[in-house]
Amino acid sequence: MTAYDYDLFVIGGGSGGVRSGRVAASLGKRVGIAEEYRYGGTCVIRGCVPKKLFVYASQFPEHFEDSEGFGWSVGERSFDWKKLIAAKDKEITRLEGLYRKGLEDAKADIFDSRAELVDAHTVKLTKTGETFTAERIVIAVGGTPNEHRALPGHELTISSNEAFDLEELPKSILIAGGGYIAVEFANIFHGLGVETTLIYRGREILSR
Template identity: 75%
Template sequence: MSDYDYDFFVIGGGSGGVRAARLAASMGKKVGVAEEFRYGGTCVIRGCVPKKLFVYASQFIEHFEDAHGYGWSVGETRFDWKELVANKDKEITRLEAAYRKGLSNAGAEIFDSRAELVDDHRIRIVSSGKTVTAEKILLATGGRPDDSHAINGGELAITSNEAFHLERLPKSILIAGGGYIAVEFANIFHGLGVETTLIYRGREILKNFDMDMRRTLHATMEEKGIRILCGEVIDRITRSADERLDVITSGDRNLKVDEVMLALGRTPNTDGLGLEAAGVATDGKGAIVVDEYMRTNVDHIFAVGDVTDRVQLTPVAIHESMCVIETLFRDNPTRPDHDTIATAVFSQPEIGTVGLTEDEATEKLGEVEIYRAVFRPMKHTLSGRQEKMVMKLVVDGQNRKVIGAHILGPDAGEMAQLLAIPIKAGCSKEDFDRTMAVHPTAAEELVTMYSPTYRIKDGVRVD
């Protein structure tokens, strides 16, 4: 019999923590899991799931416009923000219940409470003050919107957390940031009829994405009516007598808006977790330091997901948790593979990407081939919409492997997920070329770009 109350205790009920707790409990381990807010974590409760629902909602205005080209006459339309929020909340409640049911059915003990480390084997359940012991511990507390950016008047702004629960839809909004959260919300609010401005300190939005995707999306967003201010930051926010917000920027602009949203990165949730008491090391940002097996410097304490500040994606946290279970309970030490991770930006149009960008490949390799197609997708031909689709393959000029794929356009995220398989498997451009196309589809371009658009050798482009 174990000397501990639990074989395995998980602090954090997000996607990673829930997966690990459920798997361990299903193996017959005595498992406890504690979450201070709601089960499902950032992704399910106030992240990718509700955001995608909002993306769907914001797209309907374009669907209504496009319908005319296909013979449909759409009558008067009306949007109800409160109804969207209420329906979103119902779905989130359903999903949280499913997470709880999965844990309960597996036999895990659920604590609706914050939990903190007392030492390397003891955990305090804050709501009751009770202290329990665990042989092995997993920290999966995720992250939160970064509030470390000292903006004068920043307390008047909201983050993505509050954006999901606004009492009313603002008439105008200024969004600070240039990452995927800022870009996605800019498209969401604009699609819902909000006058939207995006302000970003960088020279171009979506740092670390392929430049073709960044520039084309930027141009398309501006054509839709979204104002984008690059190379600027917010200097000061004040509330005026009419309850609106006055914003002064580093470019000496004076903007008057109903809401300001800060999307300036995320911070690991490690404050007050008791890491010092347990001897768990963190880095300069407060992220938990782990090795390739997700083990901290304390041998029996592991950490996964955003709290480690490595790859901030829900599927990564889930995969890391599954690797921890293999390592701890199946005598099969397993390292998560963080190479060639597909991802998507649910902008309008959306971006799907996997592998190296053109710039990364150029810096890393001596010879690169770029296959690129720009066209108006078939679904836009009758609607009259002028948006272009961009498809791009990055190929190693020496071994002919496809090492990157980047798509801007309808269903780009779906295509990126499937492209991740052949790219992960190391398929060559010849493998793509001998694959039959599905016609008529946009994706057929991926297997019919037979000649490179240009080559790059030793950093020099050759057309």
Template identity: 70%
Template sequence: MADFDLDLFVIGGGSGGVRAARLAAQMGKRVAIAEEYRFGGTCVIRGCVPKKLFVYASQFPEHFADAVGYGWTLGETRFDWPTLVANKDREIARLEGLYRKGLDTAGARIIDGRAELLDRHTVRVGDSTLTAKHILVATGGRPNPHQALPGHEHCIFSNEAFDLPALPRSIAIEGGGYIAVEFANIFHGLGVETALVYRGKEILGRFDGDMRRGVHEAMEAKGIRILCHEIFESVQKRTDGRLDAQLKSGGKETFDQVMLAIGRIPNTEGLGLEKAGVETGVKGEILVDDHSRTSIENIWAIGDVTDRVQLTPVAIHEAMCFIETVFRDNPTKVDHEDIATAVFSQPEIGTVGLSEEAAQERYGDLEIYRASFRPMRHTLSGRREKMIMKLVVDAATRRVVGAHVMGPDAGEMAQLLAIPIKAKLTKDVFDRTMAVHPTAAEELVTMYKPTYLVRGGERVDPS
């Protein structure tokens, strides 16, 4: 048996890579982890965490307005962008420190630098080389630079949006996924004139149709312009620094900033994958089996670099399955079914399981339970924004196969709804569950009669 320097070498210090390295080191394995930038990855450094902090910041104007209906009198308010950015940076530095501390405490060797595979067991970082019995690639992804767009070099991406030197007066965001939608709401809430440009028929593809339409209508009601069936054909920088964006429809508009949020691509360039014989797909993603094993037996990959499900908790789950499979002699397949997720738009979306459209394709006949109402918190404020709750039920088994919420705290509800959906509980269990009153979530267990049925692809009145 070959003698290796390490039991495990992890390339990439994001959530998935750090979890795998820490767990393996805690088991007494010889572990090293290399990261070329900062530990924490996309989520902590330039994704979920700073995004959620910015979402909170952007919600305060509505909170201030709503407070009047509850008897509060507020004075003049003012927002300071540099303060938000500085405080965000302080929190990210704190979190990165915790990631490093966790690795160090577990006994993992931390290497600051870019790692490259030389062969299936050898990794080079700078002038040093190390051999490992197992290698785990967890290098994540990055925004698609959209280099085919003339003038793309004048645009920003989600990475740069967190550290702009000044808040723009106006911005156009191209894209219709959760990143584009969330940033459109963030910038609008901070007082920026905002337009969202999307090539498709409706924003938030693959989400439930009621959620997509509900968020679209709410965003437009707030004053965000949404241009569907539209794309940028070019972006030109003017002498005053502003940007002229040429639209496919023939119009031209001027903005202070143009942000591109049209997908993400795996970070696989320059890793030496070809030297090790690791196969990749058309996007450059690392191809893996159900256990996250690549085409090379001792090389594994998890997280966004595999382009399976690009969510931080998924990468962490994949890391834990990897540990079970490789170091605990318990082969564990990754389960990508019924993953709860949230879009931190305003209003927020929380969802788990199948959309009505996807459930119809899989099961055919459905029972749909849907409620739309103004949440209690809006009654005294006078805000007209509605909340939507929806359960998708397989008619044959009465199993709840999808749950969707639009409104305050929807993400929190989705996390809890993931448990009964994952447990494959039926609508009868929901019906036997007593409500907590007064809450918005009680609607999920008090919708006793279906709003409509789906039969043969058509909506049918249940009566």
């Protein structure tokens, strides 16, 4: 009889966590994995994948203009923000399903809950209060944006996470930062016709 409930328990259902859990389970290890939000992590749910869809959408106005120089006649054009959001949601839901299926096929136990460390070999699911022991525990929780709560007016701002789920396309937007995420979103919103301003305290954008 083994001393632990699992050989491996993974906290975090992003790319790293799912990969480690799936591989271990496919090798016959007893694996549990917990995620408090959605499986797929930053890249799939609120990063690379939805960002690429938004980038593609934002480039079409320029492509329409260029096409006229190649003999195309482009008719009336309109853009529906809600349709883009719906298409984005459909695609990330599809991909999340694939992440889950990979874990299920490998026979890993999937928990939809936040998991917290109790000690070196014990985790607790905050949703149910259940505890599990594991010989090894992998922490793959990623990170979250800093809300800068000490900054006056911070409650009026959003992060890139919320930008993917705005109910309406704004008429204007101010983006603070000069890294690649800020620049990408500036190009996305500008391409979609939003009056876009980018502010950065450094000497040049994309300096790192």
